[in-house]
Amino acid sequence: MHPSPEKQRDMLRQMQTIRRFEERASADFRSGAIYGVVHSYIGEEAVAVGVCAALNREDQIISTHRGHGHCIAKGADLNRMMAELYGREAGYCKGKGGSMHIADFGIGMLGANGIVAGGIPIVTGAGLAAQLEGKGRVAVSFFGDGASNAGPFHESINIAGAWKLPMLYVCENNMYAVQTPAAKSLAFKDVAARAAGYGIPGVIVDGNDVLAVYEAAVEAVARARAGDGPTLIECKTYRWRAHTERPAQPDYRPPEEIEAWKKKDPIPRLVRHLKQQQGQFSDEEWQELDKQVLKALEDSVTFAKASPFPATDAALEDVYAD
Amino acid sequence: MGSGQAMRRITYDQAGMEAVAEEMRREPKSFHLGTDAPPALLKEFGAQRVRATPIAESALTGIAVGAAGSGFRPIVNWSQVTFCFVAMDQIVNQAAKIHYMFGGQVTFPILFRASVGGGTRRAAQHSQSPYSMFMNVAGLKIILPSTPYDMKGLLKSAMRDDNPVISFESGRLGALEGEVPEDDYTIPLGKADIKRAGSDVTIVALAWLVHEALAAADSLAKEGISAEVIDPRSLVPLDADTIRASVRKTGRLVIADEAGPTAGASAEIAALVAEDPETFSCLKAPVKRVCALQVPIPYSPGLEDHVFPDRKKISAGARFVVRRVPVDGGRT
Ligand SMILES: Cc1ncc(C[n+]2csc(CCOP(=O)(O)OP(=O)(O)O)c2C)c(N)n1
Ligand SMILES: [Mg+2]
Secondary structure, three states, rough: OOOOOHHHHHHHHHHHHHHHHHHHHHHHHHHOOOOOOOOOOOOOHHHHHHOOOOOOOOOEEEOOOOOOOHHHHHOOOHHHHHHHHHHOOOOOOOOOHHHHHEEHHOOOOOOOOOOOOOHHHHHHHHHHHHHOOOOOEEEEEEEEEOHHHHHHHHHHHHHHHHHHHHHEEEEEEEOEOOEHHHHHHOOOHHEEEEEHHHHHOHHHHHHOOOOHHHHHHHHHHHHHHOOEEEEEEEEEOOOOOOOOOOOOOOOOOHHHHHHHHHHOOOHHHHHHHHHHHOOOOHHHHHHHHHHHHHHHHOOOHHHHHHHOOOOOOHHHOOOOOO | OOOOOEEEEEHHHHHHHHHHHHHHHOOOOOOOOOOOHHHHHHHHHHHHHEEEEOOOHHHHHHHHHHHOOOOOEEEEEEEEEHHHHHHHHHHEEEEEEEHHHOOOOOOOEEEEEEEEOOOOOOHHHHHHHHHHHOOOOOOOOOOOOOOHHHHHHHHHHHHHOEEEEEEEEHHHHHOOEEEEEEEOOOOOOOOEEEEEOOOOOEEEOOOOOHHHHHHHHHHHHHHHEEEEEEEOOEOOOHHHHHHHHHHHOOOOOOEEEOOOOOOOOOHHHHHHHHHOOOOOOOOOOOOOOEEOOOOOOOHHHHHHHHHHHHHHHHHHHHHHHHHHOOOOOOOO
């Protein structure tokens, strides 16, 4: 069942916020205001938004190195996100984490992670905590096709299956791990097929169709809350940009392939759907929505720039809890 | 460096690539594993010998151990050192111990390469210099090149060695250019290099900090302090003789390391000097370590720069041991 038109509009706003956030992050990375490394989520917005739209605030997620989209979809504050990218005191991690390490435990966002598959066991622990508490909370692991070949994925999903943990394992299959095509790393094309070996359902969805992702997530969340255990959801999608935003980053993917996927842009797809199916979303409303999104982003940059850099002594704080 | 040899300037990264390519040409039993296949190697040696693996460092490390024990000479690139932590069992329990534990029946010649260090604004997980963790594991040899010349010569020795050797390579030095001979040469593991001679203080510096120490030595010279800069180049085996001889001459020791001080390579070097009676009796000042603060590396540039040692902190350390000028707030 499709979500209400209001909910669809929220989902559209979130996808567009991610898109605009990523555009800004890339630009400000190139200009030198953001440091280190930035991994862009452009093209994959429907996965984070479709899944998080099926969750409550108390539910928990964990992210990857490509984490901005998951933060935004779970409801993170753009100001504190941008301030973190700018390395400022008001950032989510007081300027200690940067792009690869944004977390907001208050909204159940357990962090982006620089280690491929590093987050999967941790969020499985959140799933165990949810099961022990028995309040119906679920936990969601986002990870890439590359991560699905790493030991921690297999160890975690096996345990979650055996213990019937209230989990969603959401594979963002964008067909590449840096330069390596998934086809060279997996002997069988579908990550979801692995679920059978762990005795849990495995579902394949079009990761560029936010409503399809949402529906798969709703079903998996219901299963998890009912105590029936985890589901593996594989979202077939694509990243538009190179692996990172580094200027010298090579990208050996065929240009035709990139162009073909750009035609499957999840955002206009939902706009079309809203217009056609609901007949109640006009071009003016769409333009207005985008304007608001851009304004919110501009505000976040203003906020970030107004925040001071951390004092050097802060380097010694938070190594241990007091 | 032998005189009369034809030299040219190449970068630290190029020197590493050349060393691997030349040894792969010499040794048909060698092959290359990593989550990325370096394009130049792939082009020359093909996909059979230059393999892009799935992101599965534990498996690929263990695969190297198994292939080595079966007569091959694998070269493993973990990329950044942080990614090898998921392979710790294969490194610590398997690669390091297998030759000893099985009574030396067969050898396990493997080169592991990993970049280390910070300065890239990539925060805690991607800014680490954990070589002392591996120094603590008997059975592994460890090299730490600081120049293109050392990179190539040490890597070649490492690939001809019959043991697992880990090469920790400073990410900060990738683009550094230096003179490298056209012809084949090697640098023995366990031989330190005196990068600059001096008489008032010995500065033992590691990796990137060799260059910071040389810069510090330049400015110290203007203040009338003559610093000798020693680059150990390999941490296991560690050339205690060269370091001790220098300290016996200068009577003072500063150790500069991009890692934190706790149980670090700097601690080992200090102990090797202090426990040698003859060297100990020559010390005119306490040993001074100039290391990173003992914290995970933060992202924000001002914080990151504050955490790491640099030429100024090395100079301050040298002034302290030579003239007892107190170091900033008592903390380095
Ligand atoms: C354990 C580990 N090995 C290697 C890396 C380097 N690395 C960073 S991202 C990445 C590719 C990840 O691919 P995938 O899981 O498909 O995610 P995507 O980047 O496609 O979103 C690699 C190899 C890492 N961060 N961690
Ligand atoms: Mg991928």
